Amino acid sequence: xxxxxxxxxxxxNIETWRNSHATGEAFVRPTVYARRAVPDWLVERVQKxxxxxxxxxxxxxxxxxxxxxxxxxxxxxxxxxLGVIVGVRSPTISATPDGFVSLGWGNGEAxxxxxxxxxxxxxFSYLNEADSSKDIESTTSDxxxxxxxxxxx
Amino acid sequence: MxxxxxxxxxxxxxxxxxxxxxxxxxxxxxxxxxxxATSVRMRLxxxxxxxxxxxxxxxxxxxxxxxxxxxxxxxxGWRVCRFTVEEVRSLGLMVRPDPLPEDAGHCxxxxxxxxxxxxxxxxKLAEFTRVLSPQEII
Numbered sequence: 001x002x003x004x005x006x007x008x009x010x011x012x013n014i015e016t017w018r019n020s021h022a023t024g025e026a027f028v029r030p031t032v033y034a035r036r037a038v039p040d041w042l043v044e045r046v047q048k049x050x051x052x053x054x055x056x057x058x059x060x061x062x063x064x065x066x067x068x069x070x071x072x073x074x075x076x077x078x079x080x081x082l083g084v085i086v087g088v089r090s091p092t093i094s095a096t097p098d099g100f101v102s103l104g105w106g107n108g109e110a111x112x113x114x115x116x117x118x119x120x121x122x123x124f125s126y127l128n129e130a131d132s133s134k135d136i137e138s139t140t141s142d143x144x145x146x147x148x149x150x151x152x153x
Numbered sequence: 154m155x156x157x158x159x160x161x162x163x164x165x166x167x168x169x170x171x172x173x174x175x176x177x178x179x180x181x182x183x184x185x186x187x188x189x190a191t192s193v194r195m196r197l198x199x200x201x202x203x204x205x206x207x208x209x210x211x212x213x214x215x216x217x218x219x220x221x222x223x224x225x226x227x228x229x230g231w232r233v234c235r236f237t238v239e240e241v242r243s244l245g246l247m248v249r250p251d252p253l254p255e256d257a258g259h260c261x262x263x264x265x266x267x268x269x270x271x272x273x274x275x276x277k278l279a280e281f282t283r284v285l286s287p288q289e290i291i
Contacts, residue, residue, distance in 0.1 A: 048176055051176040052176050052177060054176070055175065055176065055177070058224065059171060059175055059177075060169075060171050060194070061169055061171070061221055061224055061226060061231075062169070062198075062205050063198060063201075064198070065198070092178045092181060092191060093176070093177065093178055094177040094178050094179070094191055094193045094194075095176075095177045095193070096193055096196055097196055097197065097198040097201070098198055098199050102193045104178075104181075104191060104192070104193065106181065108184060111192065111276055113192055113193065113272065113276065123272075125192075125272040125273060125276060127273060127276050127277075135273060137271065137272055137273055
């Protein structure tokens, strides 16, 4: 669990995500806090996502597809929303062989891959090293669900 | 001649990783030092039959990188990660020989009727990988 410094953060209204992206899936939504300032890493990470658009097909030598422009746009939007949440750290920026932007996090105990699909949905794979019963692989439009995973480990 | 249908547990498998100059990040630090491939680099494309790898006993890391020339790509900056057949099999996946004219050691890592090659599998496989140092690219 992240330690929250109340002088740096304030509770934000996660109902926004719940209402706008509700999927009907049941899970515990934690209280989340928004940073008062944009984190240092966010601009550089967003620029890195933009550069994925310059890749030609087969950039990995194994037949990877060009990264889809809509995936790039949705990924930048998702990361800007995630970046202001306390506890969400700088992700690795990558692209899948299918041409989707993929954001990755790891803390030694768990890993999370978040693929941004060109229709705005997010395919995520959460793996818990210590307890595989907590592993989740799913697709969602609900950024709140992603935030819940990224702020609870 | 070493048979292609008899792949031993202790054999090393190799896979290329694109250079850091290309925007997507392909490696992350290993917990015990060095680097490993990211899980995304071990993913299959939609419709892809299996993950392309090469048997180190038949194709060296240097040869694997030189194959890039056939695709009009420069090997400069590319890296190679390595893991064992035993590690692949420990996940329930199979290593199937798929020799190519230009790469005798080419294989595919595929799922079975019991175990599918899922994203979870690609993550677990990535954990096994170790990126070779420039001195090991021979």
